[in-house]
Amino acid sequence: MKKALIIGSTVVDVTIRVDRLPEREGDANARMQKMRLGGCACNIANMFRLLDVPYDLASPVGTGIYADFVREELQKRGMHALFTSDEENGCCYCIVDRAGDRTFLSVHGAEYQFRRGWLDGLNTEDYALGYCCGLEIEEEGGEHIIRFFEEHPELTFCYAPGVRLANIPQERTERLLALHPMLHLNLREARTLLDKDCSMQECAEALYQRTKNTVVITDGGNGSCVRYDRGYYQCPAEALEEIVDGTGAGDAHCGTFLACVLRGDDPVSALQYASQIGAAVCGMEGAMLDTL
Numbered sequence: 001m002k003k004a005l006i007i008g009s010t011v012v013d014v015t016i017r018v019d020r021l022p023e024r025e026g027d028a029n030a031r032m033q034k035m036r037l038g039g040c041a042c043n044i045a046n047m048f049r050l051l052d053v054p055y056d057l058a059s060p061v062g063t064g065i066y067a068d069f070v071r072e073e074l075q076k077r078g079m080h081a082l083f084t085s086d087e088e089n090g091c092c093y094c095i096v097d098r099a100g101d102r103t104f105l106s107v108h109g110a111e112y113q114f115r116r117g118w119l120d121g122l123n124t125e126d127y128a129l130g131y132c133c134g135l136e137i138e139e140e141g142g143e144h145i146i147r148f149f150e151e152h153p154e155l156t157f158c159y160a161p162g163v164r165l166a167n168i169p170q171e172r173t174e175r176l177l178a179l180h181p182m183l184h185l186n187l188r189e190a191r192t193l194l195d196k197d198c199s200m201q202e203c204a205e206a207l208y209q210r211t212k213n214t215v216v217i218t219d220g221g222n223g224s225c226v227r228y229d230r231g232y233y234q235c236p237a238e239a240l241e242e243i244v245d246g247t248g249a250g251d252a253h254c255g256t257f258l259a260c261v262l263r264g265d266d267p268v269s270a271l272q273y274a275s276q277i278g279a280a281v282c283g284m285e286g287a288m289l290d291t292l
Contacts, residue, residue: 001053001054001128001262001263002054002126002127002128002129003054003055003056003126003127003128004048004053004054004055004056004127004128004129004130004131004258004259004262005055005056005058005122005124005126005127005129005130005131005155005157006041006044006045006048006055006056006057006058006059006130006131007041007058007059007114007119007130007131007132007133007136007145007148008039008040008041008042008044008058008059008131008132008133008135008136009039009040009041009042009059009060009111009112009133009135009136010037010038010039010041010042010057010059010060010061010070010074010081010111011037011038011039011042011070011089011090011091011092011106011111012035012036012037012038012066012069012070012089012091012092013035013036013037013038013039013091013092013094013247013248013287014033014034014035014091014092014093014094015032015033015034015035015036015094015096015245015247015285016030016032016033016093016094016095016096017030017031017032017033017096017097017285018030018031018095018096018097018098019031019097019098020097020098021095021097021103034285035069035091036073036287036288037069037070037073037074037077037287037288038092038094038247038248038287038288039059039092039111040133040135040160040162040251041057041058041059041131041133042057042059042074042079042288043248043251043252043255043287043288044131044251044254044255044258045057045059045079045255046077046079046252046255046288046289047251047252047255047256047258047259047277047289048255048258048259049077049078049079050289050291050292051256051259051260051263051292053259053262053263055259056082056122056126056127057079057080057081057082058081058082058083058118058119058122059081059082059083059111060081060083060084060085060110060111060113060114060115060118061074061081061083061084061085061089061110061111062084062085062086062087062088062089062109062110062111063085063086063087063088063089063110064088064089064109066088066089066090066091066109067088067089067110070089070111082118083114083115083118085110085113085115086110087109087110087113088109088110089109089110089111090106090107090108090109090110090111090112091106091107091109092104092105092106092107093105093106093107094245094247094287096245096246096247099243100242100243100244100245100246100282101246102245102246102247104163108139112135112136112139112141113139113140113141114136114139114141114142114144114145115141115144116144116147118144119144119145119148120148122148124152124154124155127155128156128262129155129156129157129158129258129261129262130149130155130156130157130158131157131158131159131160131254131258132145132149132157132158132159132160133159133160133161133162134159134160134161134162134164134165134168135162135164137161137168137172137173137176138164138167138168138169142168142172143172146172146175146176149176149179149181150175150179153179156181156182156213157179157181157182158181158182158183158184158254158258159176159177159181159182159183159184160183160184160185160250160251160254161173161183161185161189161193162185162189163189165185165189165192165193166192173193177210177211180211180212180213181211181213182211182213182214182215182216182258183207183211183213183214183215183216184216184218184250184253184254184257184258185216185217185218186217186218186219186220186250187200187203187217187218187219187222190203190204190207190217191203193207194206194207200217200219200222200225200234201225201227201232201234203217204217204225204226204227204232205227205232207227208227208228214226214227214228214229214261214267215227215228216253216254216257216271216274218250218253218278220237221237222237223235223236223237223275224237224253224271224274224275224278225271226257226267226268226270226271228267230267233267233268233271235268235271235272235275236275237275237279238275238276238278238279239279240279240282240283242283243282243283244282244283244284244285245282245284245285246281246282247281247287248281248287248288249278249279249281249282249287250278251287252274252277252278252280252281252287252288252289253274253275253277253278254274256270256273256274256277256278257270257271257273257274260273260274277289277292
């Protein structure tokens, strides 16, 4: 089986649990603080690891205490990042309230700075599927990622725009969509991309007509859907007694879906399993499952 090429960040998530976010000029005591491995690409790769589907994690790791933590945690899981940087790693502060809702404050370092030569050294014949996230596309090095996929149109890839979709230059978004990628995004992001307020099914159909490729849209407790070449399917959300922490749930959903599709599952069964995994991540602290 050919591998997946997962392009993006591997990050230290500093999870801070609070009862509620303080108001401006307010204050709050944190109930807990813990460092964990995270980052969209790493979270995606972790699901490939757990499902025993081959992949390469095309992620930079630099210097400093956060980079040391990343290397140690990757090694514990038998994972490896392809690229080494001489810049310092940053981190992501994940502030989680009692309801499990999370707010991110990111300090971007080496993990988001992609260099042209890294991707040029990859042999695309090794890969059946690629992945990239909008967080990296927004950065200066995002240009190198877009050019890589433009120069290798034979490589099908999935684009997950992410929460900062509105901050990505429109020109870059248009270039990516012109490559007919698979899309994985939540309903808010889908509406932002289309610039209109429409239902999940309407969004999926409009985006499918734009890309002519598989579209997956998630909407938390309202479930998720897939529009693909054989039609449309909507999957109900998994029942959860309590949402502990939503960090990484979308990545786990995306990684599971892509890994299942790459190993030969049909999109409907892949979506159903991805929904189970996404719910499991919401029911625990942190972004990464250790076992299935």
